[in-house]
Amino acid sequence: DVVMTQSPLSLPVTLGQPASISCRSSQSLVYSDGNTYLNWFQQRPGQSPRRLIYKVSNRDSGVPDRFSGSGSGTDFTLKISRVEAEDVGVYYCMQGTHWPPWTFGQGTKVEVK
Amino acid sequence: EVQLVESGGGLVQPGGSLRLSCAASGFTFSNYWLSWVRQAPGKGLEWVANIKEDGSEKYYVDSVKGRFTISRDNAKNSVYLEMNSLRAEDTAIYYCARRRTMDVWGQGTTVTVSS
Numbered sequence: 001d002v003v004m005t006q007s008p009l010s011l012p013v014t015l016g017q018p019a020s021i022s023c024r025s026s027q028s029l030v031y032s033d034g035n036t037y038l039n040w041f042q043q044r045p046g047q048s049p050r051r052l053i054y055k056v057s058n059r060d061s062g063v064p065d066r067f068s069g070s071g072s073g074t075d076f077t078l079k080i081s082r083v084e085a086e087d088v089g090v091y092y093c094m095q096g097t098h099w100p101p102w103t104f105g106q107g108t109k110v111e112v113k
Numbered sequence: 114e115v116q117l118v119e120s121g122g123g124l125v126q127p128g129g130s131l132r133l134s135c136a137a138s139g140f141t142f143s144n145y146w147l148s149w150v151r152q153a154p155g156k157g158l159e160w161v162a163n164i165k166e167d168g169s170e171k172y173y174v175d176s177v178k179g180r181f182t183i184s185r186d187n188a189k190n191s192v193y194l195e196m197n198s199l200r201a202e203d204t205a206i207y208y209c210a211r212r213r214t215m216d217v218w219g220q221g222t223t224v225t226v227s228s
Binding site: 037039041043048049050051054060090092094096099100101102103104105106107 | 148150157158159160163172173174175208213214215216217218219220221
């Protein structure tokens with residue numbers, strides 16, 4: 001199984017400042033079709049998860065452009081250019097290249113300092 | 114509006130059974146894979162199972178193989194998760210999600226396995 005490792009697991013942030021979350025996979029996530037199936041999800045307190053980013057860098061509809069995804073192979077990053085109060089929550093990466101199973105990272109908790 | 118609504122959760126004793134349902138609306142249900150994902154109390158997300166558009170392919174996480182069965186009824190726009198031989202470690206919020214890439218999620222239904 002592909003293991004997804006996120007860091008840090010806790011990220012205290014200052015509102016208006018940037019934030020960055022790393023996600024590393026135990027194998028390359030490049031699929032045979034050339035795509036890389038790495039997604040990012042946000043889970044606000046008390047809410048269901050919400051997909052933010054798919055295939056490394058594609059923002060879902062309605063996702064603010066302060067969120068961006070990047071990376072390749074085994075190393076990926078989610079960046080928030082300027083953190084807002086509504087961004088507090090837990091962020092998960094997930095791979096959909098080597099399945100089954102589809103595997104998530106442990107989650108990174110973003111909180112305001 | 115695209116929507117997924119789970120139901121069927123509850124309190125069940127170890128070894129018991131439960132059937133979860135997920136009703137979809139706002140999209141052509143029969144064109145999409147559907148997934149079940151769970152979240153144990155205070156823990157992260159774990160993919161549980163998913164099913165192809167026509168039900169011809171089904172996949173499960175190892176920990177539920179032989180105990181859980183995913184199915185769907187495209188005429189009723191619904192996907193189901195039949196859970197047998199439940200264990201304490203199956204206690205979680207169970208979400209259904211659209212696609213293998215989980216682009217839309219329901220609100221979840223809570224399953225508690227306890228005596």
